[in-house]
Amino acid sequence: xxxxxxxxxxxxxxxxxxxxxxxxxxxxxxxxxxxxxxxxxxxxxxxxxxxxxxxxxxxxxxxxxxxxxxxxxxxxxxxxxxxxxxxxxxxxxxxxxxxxxxxxxxxxxxxxxxxxxxxxxxxxxxxxxxxxxxxxxxxxxxxxxxxxxxxxxxxxxxxxxxxxxxxxxxxxxxxxxxxxxxxxxxxxxxxxxxxxxxxxxxxxxxxxxxxxxxxxxxxxxxxxxxxxxxxxxxxxxxxxxxxxxxxxxxxxxxxxxxxxxxxxxxxxxxxxxxxxxxxxxxxxxxxxxxxxxxxxxxxxxxxxxxxxxxxxxxxxxxxxxxxxxxxxxxxxxxxxxxxxxxxxxxxxxxxxxxxxxxxxxxxxxxxxxxxxxxxxxxxxxxxxxxxxxxxxxxxxxxxxxxxxxxxxxxxxxxxxxxxxxxxxxxxxxxxxxxxxxxxxxxxxxxxxxxxxxxxxxxxxxxxxxxxxxxxxxxxxxxxxxxxxxxxxxxxxxxxxxxxxxxxxxxxxxxxxxxxxxxxxxxxxxxxxxxxxxxxxxxxxxxxxxxxxxxxxxxxxxxxxxxxxxxxxxxxxxxxxxxxxxxxxxxxxxxxxxxxxxxxxxxxxxxxxxxxxxxxxxxxxxxxxxxxxxxxxxxxxxxxxxxxxxxxxxxxxxxxxxxxxxxx
Amino acid sequence: xxxxxxxxxxxxxxxxxxxxxxxxxxxxxxxxxxxxxxxxxxxxxxxxxxxxxxxxxxxxxxxxxxxxxxxxxxxxxxxxxxxxxxxxxxxxxxxxxxxxxxxxxxxxxxxxxxxxxxxxxxxxxxxxxxxxxxxxxxxxxxxxxxxxxxxxxxxxx
Numbered sequence: 055x056x057x058x059x060x061x062x063x064x065x066x067x068x069x070x071x072x073x074x075x076x077x078x079x080x081x082x083x084x085x086x087x088x089x090x091x092x093x094x095x096x097x098x099x100x101x102x103x104x105x106x107x108x109x110x111x112x113x114x115x116x117x118x119x120x121x122x123x124x125x126x127x128x129x130x131x132x133x134x135x136x137x138x139x140x141x142x143x144x145x146x147x148x149x150x151x152x153x154x155x156x157x158x159x160x161x162x163x164x165x166x167x168x169x170x171x172x173x174x175x176x177x178x179x180x181x182x183x184x185x186x187x188x189x190x191x192x193x194x195x196x197x198x199x200x201x202x203x204x205x206x207x208x209x210x211x212x213x214x215x216x217x218x219x220x221x222x223x224x225x226x227x228x229x230x231x232x233x234x235x236x237x238x239x240x241x242x243x244x245x246x247x248x249x250x251x252x253x254x255x256x257x258x259x260x261x262x263x264x265x266x267x268x269x270x271x272x273x274x275x276x277x278x279x280x281x282x283x284x285x286x287x288x289x290x291x292x293x294x295x296x297x298x299x300x301x302x303x304x305x306x307x308x309x310x311x312x313x314x315x316x317x318x319x320x321x322x323x324x325x326x327x328x329x330x331x332x333x334x335x336x337x338x339x340x341x342x343x344x345x346x347x348x349x350x351x352x353x354x355x356x357x358x359x360x361x362x363x364x365x366x367x368x369x370x371x372x373x374x375x376x377x378x379x380x381x382x383x384x385x386x387x388x389x390x391x392x393x394x395x396x397x398x399x400x401x402x403x404x405x406x407x408x409x410x411x412x413x414x415x416x417x418x419x420x421x422x423x424x425x426x427x428x429x430x431x432x433x434x435x436x437x438x439x440x441x442x443x444x445x446x447x448x449x450x451x452x453x454x455x456x457x458x459x460x461x462x463x464x465x466x467x468x469x470x471x472x473x474x475x476x477x478x479x480x481x482x483x484x485x486x487x488x489x490x491x492x493x494x495x496x497x498x499x500x501x502x503x504x505x506x507x508x509x510x511x512x513x514x515x516x517x518x519x520x521x522x523x524x525x526x527x528x529x530x531x532x533x534x535x536x537x538x539x540x541x542x543x544x545x546x547x548x549x550x551x552x553x554x555x556x557x558x559x560x561x562x563x564x565x566x567x568x569x570x571x572x573x574x575x576x577x578x579x580x581x582x583x584x585x586x587x588x589x590x591x592x593x594x595x596x597x598x599x600x601x602x603x604x605x606x607x608x609x610x611x612x613x614x615x616x617x618x619x620x621x622x623x624x625x626x627x628x629x630x631x632x633x634x635x636x637x638x639x640x641x642x643x644x645x646x647x648x649x650x651x652x653x654x655x656x657x658x659x660x661x662x663x664x665x666x667x668x669x670x671x672x673x674x675x676x677x678x679x680x681x682x683x684x685x686x687x688x689x690x691x692x693x694x695x696x697x698x699x700x701x702x703x704x705x706x707x708x709x710x711x712x713x714x715x716x717x
Numbered sequence: 718x719x720x721x722x723x724x725x726x727x728x729x730x731x732x733x734x735x736x737x738x739x740x741x742x743x744x745x746x747x748x749x750x751x752x753x754x755x756x757x758x759x760x761x762x763x764x765x766x767x768x769x770x771x772x773x774x775x776x777x778x779x780x781x782x783x784x785x786x787x788x789x790x791x792x793x794x795x796x797x798x799x800x801x802x803x804x805x806x807x808x809x810x811x812x813x814x815x816x817x818x819x820x821x822x823x824x825x826x827x828x829x830x831x832x833x834x835x836x837x838x839x840x841x842x843x844x845x846x847x848x849x850x851x852x853x854x855x856x857x858x859x860x861x862x863x864x865x866x867x868x869x870x871x872x873x874x
Contacts, residue, residue, distance in 0.1 A: 289814075418738060422745055426753070436756030438774055440825075443752035447745060571810040573791040632814045651811035654786055662791050662811045 234273020
């Protein structure tokens, strides 16, 4: 019953999305306000219908309805309730339903908050979102319906959720990631509407900016959670391996970062319009490309969903359609978007332009490395592009970005005098290099990249603080200084400090972590990086849906017992799948990480064991966490809640611009 | 077809940026030639087609009964086969959970002078559509068509 109802709701949502893509748009061109006014209620119904459909599927999981194929394949009567709910998005069909639901949530948010937008533009934006929604739902209905039945012969019990996914990380990682991915659809829809109307100015940028920052922040946190989850759940202790599915999310992140900064210029200076429009279009296209790479099964990776050529073909056509229409619109309409380029070399404008160029090159480096194996495959050559490629090329634009990031925020728009800046910058540069040398000396061994990385991190960090000092120079007292900052500045500074922590974490954990794979027996002891790891005993026991073998390790430091770690190997009853459950002692400066391999003899007392002492690994996630939080704080800035008055004055500024040469 | 000047200009801008990108890509490609890993089958290795002194990937099935584990250190030796030719592989790290005799495997590493492939990394195919044998059996006996292609395609690149 609920399956039919859920399915019916999906079809209904499909019809609504068609109506949303047609009626308001037609209304705006034929001046029929009655049609224009349908946009908002349609968007509301769109969301409510999908929410109800999603609830139907969740309910089917909750009551173990194995007559639904998707439930039978990805759940089991023994599965704990909390995982039955997260199992809803544990595989392709359900996760795509979640994807569409989140998309409709963003659509709803645009529908409800568009009071400041011109009514016609608002309706057109919602129509464009309706079209994208229509594409998404037809993908769901025609290639991946989660409500398909197994009737009349249904299994007595389900095949179980992949044990890798029976974890807290899975409950929150996909929703956040999807909020990021589909959130970029909004700046895309804004850009398409602007191209249709042939008008794109600071006002537009101000409307798009908070949405882009929100999507970017969600994507940042989503990727961070994915990395953290992979570290503790996959049992190999890595945090980023340039896996194609990681790259799939990283490309829209990189281009989204460029977009966010380019929007700042368009918002404040009413320039860079071509860039901003192009990046809005490109970022969402990269989101779709990521979806294609992950869901078509063309790539082999941890995330790759089951192979099904029809799905791949569908997304590819959808992608081609979206890119094609965006490109045609851009080609024929963006000529109307005039821009003035009027700034000197030493200015915030220039530095943000360079930021854009560098982030776009970084995106291409990742894009190339990710797609090259596919092209090579098509030409009959099997090639893999892995970490060595990315690790040798990706840092090049990044180093440049960090050098510029130290200076950029300090600069004025349009023009800055070098003499005013010189003394402060030279001092900070010297201090950064010296402190970095001292840190490397304290850490023991010298690595060029660690020195460069730490110096850059200090350079950016100190300059961020210097920037705050300059902004608040007229206030007395630290509290008064901090209190006088607006939220956009707080958010930006926090995000940049997040970058600093991430950068430091990346170089430190890459060079100072000690990783050993060993053969160890009960009673044996191993010394690694100043810690003594002693294998104490092996135990077996049963839990609600798995059997576990647990090995206890005592860890000594300088003769004294420091702590005990108990990594497990689990065999799940339903799927008979083996899982490695690492045990980790986390701290700010180092993690102790033990994961079990396999028993190496028949007594079960000798195991292959992976022991890691990971230096500064937490920084790799604390950094992005601050970046995400920084993004959300800057969203709260008053600037985005200003009423029409201000916007009208910006339009006046817009007038003389028409005379300037096209970008 | 006559094009309006501003469109022409825009088209030139787009084309020149595509050309710029192509140059970047060519440079990246040139620089990364050494960083990419070719995939080679055991037959090709025996025919001498494997890259010398370079890291490459080899894939096939783990030959039944070929897995030998050292009694003193963490070292595993096994044979990977494509049913035509066999290549011996050694690996001194933890095997992935899905590594089993008769299953598909992809190893990354180099050939040593003795003709043994020294692996630095081993991937056993991760299959998210894994189904419990009981469930498969139940589905089949119940007359429900089971998609078998996924479990059959394990290990095939």
